[in-house]
Amino acid sequence: MPLLDIKNLTLEIDTALGWVKALDKINLSIDSKEVRALVGESGSGKSLIVKSIVGALPDRWRVTADRMNWKGRDLLSMSDTQRRNITRNEMSVVLQNPTTTLDPSATLGEQIGESIPDSMLDKGWFWQRRAQRHTIAMQQLHKVGIRNHELCLSSYPHQLPDDVCQKFAIAMALVSDPKLLIADNPTMGMETTTKIQVLRLLAKLNKTRGLSILFVSHDLLAISAMADTMTVLYCGQTVESGRMSQIKRRPLHPYTQALLDSAPSFRRDLPPKAALSCLEGTIPTLQHLPIGCRLGPRCPRAQKDCVKMPAVRRIHDHHYACHFPLHRDKP
Structure with missing residues (x-):
C-alpha cells in the first residue's frame, strides 16, 4: 500500500468569471522509500497540489x-486537527518561499523548538528539556550546512538571507523525522555548492532512513540525479508519469519531450551557442482554457482529434495522456 495515494484530484477556484478548474483529475502516488519528481513550468499547478495534500487551501475553494x-x-474526511497532526508528525513540507512561510514574529530558535516532538526528548526538568531541544536544533542546522547556529537561532527571518532561511526551513521540516518530505523547489536561490549539499543530504536520508520524497522543482538536472519516478504536469493536468530512466530515454508526451529538450544538460549533441528548444506560446490562463487537450494550441503534433480530452493510457508502469504520442506508430 502506498504512503500517499491520490486519484482524480480536482481543485475548483471561484473567480469573477465563475468556477474554474485549477487542477483537473490529478493522479499521484508515492510508495515508501520512493523519490518522486513533480515537474512542469510555472502555472502548471505544482504548488496547488502540495497545498491540497496538506490542507492549506482557502475554505471557499472546492x-x-x-x-x-x-x-x-x-x-479529505479528516478534521483540521487530524490533518495538522499528520503534517506535524508524519508528513513535512518545505515551501518555495521561506520568507512568507516562516513566522516573522518569532525567532528561528523558537520556531524549530516547537517543531521538535516531545517523543524525541528525555524526561527531566523543563530547563533540561529546553537544553535538549537546543542540542537537537543545533545538530539539525549543521546537517543542512548552517554552521553559525547561534546567530541563526537567535535571529528573526527578515534578519537572514533567503538561502539561509530556505536551509532552515529544510532543517525544521526534517527535525520531526517524517515518513514523507514534500519539497516544493527547496533549492531555489541557492548557490551551486549549497544546492549540492542539500541534495546529498536528502539522498542520504532517503537511503539510510527510508525517507520518501515528493520533489517539486524546475531543476531537471537535480531531479534526474535524485528521483526514481517522475510525474509531469501541464496546465493543471497530469500528462505523463513513470520511471525516471524510462521517461528520459523514451518520453511519450510532446510536452515531456519539450521539457527535456529545453535543458542543455540532457542534449549532448547541442552545439555551442545554439538556440535552446522551446514550445511556442505560453501556458493558457485558467479563465481561457482550450477545449480538449490543454496543450493543443502549442503542440507541434496537434490534429483534429485533439479537441477531445485524451484518455490516460498505460504501457506497463508508464502512463500518458495524448492522442498522438511520440515513438509510437499508432495512438
Whole structure:
C-alpha cells in the first residue's frame, strides 16, 4: 500500500468569471522509500497540489477526489486537527518561499523548538528539556550546512538571507523525522555548492532512513540525479508519469519531450551557442482554457482529434495522456 495515494484530484477556484478548474483529475502516488519528481513550468499547478495534500487551501475553494489517502486513511474526511497532526508528525513540507512561510514574529530558535516532538526528548526538568531541544536544533542546522547556529537561532527571518532561511526551513521540516518530505523547489536561490549539499543530504536520508520524497522543482538536472519516478504536469493536468530512466530515454508526451529538450544538460549533441528548444506560446490562463487537450494550441503534433480530452493510457508502469504520442506508430 502506498504512503500517499491520490486519484482524480480536482481543485475548483471561484473567480469573477465563475468556477474554474485549477487542477483537473490529478493522479499521484508515492510508495515508501520512493523519490518522486513533480515537474512542469510555472502555472502548471505544482504548488496547488502540495497545498491540497496538506490542507492549506482557502475554505471557499472546492477540493474533490475519488481517492486521497495517507496510509489508507482518507485525508479529505479528516478534521483540521487530524490533518495538522499528520503534517506535524508524519508528513513535512518545505515551501518555495521561506520568507512568507516562516513566522516573522518569532525567532528561528523558537520556531524549530516547537517543531521538535516531545517523543524525541528525555524526561527531566523543563530547563533540561529546553537544553535538549537546543542540542537537537543545533545538530539539525549543521546537517543542512548552517554552521553559525547561534546567530541563526537567535535571529528573526527578515534578519537572514533567503538561502539561509530556505536551509532552515529544510532543517525544521526534517527535525520531526517524517515518513514523507514534500519539497516544493527547496533549492531555489541557492548557490551551486549549497544546492549540492542539500541534495546529498536528502539522498542520504532517503537511503539510510527510508525517507520518501515528493520533489517539486524546475531543476531537471537535480531531479534526474535524485528521483526514481517522475510525474509531469501541464496546465493543471497530469500528462505523463513513470520511471525516471524510462521517461528520459523514451518520453511519450510532446510536452515531456519539450521539457527535456529545453535543458542543455540532457542534449549532448547541442552545439555551442545554439538556440535552446522551446514550445511556442505560453501556458493558457485558467479563465481561457482550450477545449480538449490543454496543450493543443502549442503542440507541434496537434490534429483534429485533439479537441477531445485524451484518455490516460498505460504501457506497463508508464502512463500518458495524448492522442498522438511520440515513438509510437499508432495512438
